[in-house]
Amino acid sequence: MKLFSSGASPYARKVAVAAHEAGLIDRIEIVSVSVTPVSVNAEVAATNPLTKVPTLVLDDGTALYDSRVIVEYLDHLAGGRLIPASDARWGSLRDQAAADGLLDAALLARYERALRPEPLRWAEWDDGQIGKIRRALDVFEAGFAPSAGAPQIGDIAIACALSYLDFRFADLGWRDGRPKLTAFAEAFNARPSMQATQPA
Amino acid sequence: MKLFSSGASPYARKVAVAAHEAGLIDRIEIVSVSVTPVSVNAEVAATNPLTKVPTLVLDDGTALYDSRVIVEYLDHLAGGRLIPASDARWGSLRDQAAADGLLDAALLARYERALRPEPLRWAEWDDGQIGKIRRALDVFEAGFAPSAGAPQIGDIAIACALSYLDFRFADLGWRDGRPKLTAFAEAFNARPSMQATQPA
Numbered sequence: 001m002k003l004f005s006s007g008a009s010p011y012a013r014k015v016a017v018a019a020h021e022a023g024l025i026d027r028i029e030i031v032s033v034s035v036t037p038v039s040v041n042a043e044v045a046a047t048n049p050l051t052k053v054p055t056l057v058l059d060d061g062t063a064l065y066d067s068r069v070i071v072e073y074l075d076h077l078a079g080g081r082l083i084p085a086s087d088a089r090w091g092s093l094r095d096q097a098a099a100d101g102l103l104d105a106a107l108l109a110r111y112e113r114a115l116r117p118e119p120l121r122w123a124e125w126d127d128g129q130i131g132k133i134r135r136a137l138d139v140f141e142a143g144f145a146p147s148a149g150a151p152q153i154g155d156i157a158i159a160c161a162l163s164y165l166d167f168r169f170a171d172l173g174w175r176d177g178r179p180k181l182t183a184f185a186e187a188f189n190a191r192p193s194m195q196a197t198q199p200a
Numbered sequence: 201m202k203l204f205s206s207g208a209s210p211y212a213r214k215v216a217v218a219a220h221e222a223g224l225i226d227r228i229e230i231v232s233v234s235v236t237p238v239s240v241n242a243e244v245a246a247t248n249p250l251t252k253v254p255t256l257v258l259d260d261g262t263a264l265y266d267s268r269v270i271v272e273y274l275d276h277l278a279g280g281r282l283i284p285a286s287d288a289r290w291g292s293l294r295d296q297a298a299a300d301g302l303l304d305a306a307l308l309a310r311y312e313r314a315l316r317p318e319p320l321r322w323a324e325w326d327d328g329q330i331g332k333i334r335r336a337l338d339v340f341e342a343g344f345a346p347s348a349g350a351p352q353i354g355d356i357a358i359a360c361a362l363s364y365l366d367f368r369f370a371d372l373g374w375r376d377g378r379p380k381l382t383a384f385a386e387a388f389n390a391r392p393s394m395q396a397t398q399p400a
Contacts, residue, residue, distance in 0.1 A: 037328045037329070038325060039328070040331060049298065049339045050301040050335075050336060051332065062290070062291070064290055064294050066297045066301065068268060068297065069293045069294055069296075073290055089276075090262070091262070093268075094264050094269055097266045097268065097269050101250040101252070101266065116322055120319075120321070120322045122320045125237065128236075128239070129237070132250050135245060135250075136249040
């Protein structure tokens with residue numbers, strides 16, 4: 001399998017961490033590409049019309065995206081190693097969705113601050129996205145319970161989202177007043193899967 | 201169950217159509233709310249920090265989001281009625297992701313054109329999003345195969361995405377040069393699930 005990825009994409013990192021944790025990373029060839037919302041990478045566009053990473057190309061040429069679909073496919077290959085079954089399933093998938101939503105907001109704020117020409121930036125848009133990030137962090141601090149055993153997709157997604165904030169939004173100070181989340185990130189970031197996939 | 205929804209949200213409509221098709225709509229109380237990226241709806245924020253619709257609140261108070269997670273939960277309640285099992289699963293989930301990605305681009309273009317103050321609009325951003333929409337439409341025209349039997353989530357998501365283009369991007373002329381997709385939409389839009397959930 002071939003995975004289109006980017007060193008700065010937190011969604012691609014989530015997939016890579018999941019592949020490490022599920023023991024599948026050796027079956028995946030990672031192809032680093034550069035994509036932005038205002039340019040078209042022809043190599044990626046040939047398999048994914050949205051021209052986003054991550055995109056997984058199976059050996060028969062089938063393209064799978066986005067990161068959620070790839071995670072579910074990896075979970076299938078690994079016999080259910082990444083997404084809990086029965087009742088715990090919905091909480092873990094919801095946690096992943098919350099982390100992805102935090103990242104959607106962070107990416108939109110990043111594009112507003114770093115990609116859009118300065119005279120065209122809109123403070124209320126940035127404020128709205130940062131508000132989503134802060135509220136999601138508060139919800140994680142109040143209610144997120146890391147998995148007791150091997151990491152599940154909720155843990156992985158939240159850890160990658162927090163690490164992206166360290167990477168691009170250090171000035172947000174997400175650890176302030178959030179000791180439980182800080183302790184979770186410190187422990188999770190020490191895992192080999194996270195160490196092997198540092199953003200670049 | 202209570203579903204926070206909005207008459208203009210294509211993701212909320214996807215969930216409502218799925219609930220109709222799975223025979224679950226009578227178990228769901230739909231609560232119409234208004235949300236935008238630059239305002240905070242307190243009622244929605246109390247259950248979903250991303251303050252987005254759709255958000256499903258279960259009878260025990262558990263909140264599930266986003267639309268993908270809700271669809272998977274409804275599929276579980278309906279005994280696998282919405283997402284195919286085994287090999288067809290990945291294509292259907294990928295089709296849903298492509299339709300959702302088309303809608304992500306459409307919503308960003310919509311916000312650029314209708315929400316952002318006119319002097320702050322960036323043509324390249326709009327062009328980039330519209331390019332994603334056009335490429336996704338071309339991929340659907342070339343490769344999408346509607347389910348032979350009852351609609352699956354890929355069919356539902358694509359139909360809702362096309363209908364959103366009719367609602368907000370009529371000038372895009374998405375039917376031009378895409379006869380297969382046009383025929384699919386005409387047939388699918390006649391279904392009671394689509395008729396009962398027209399955008400407003």
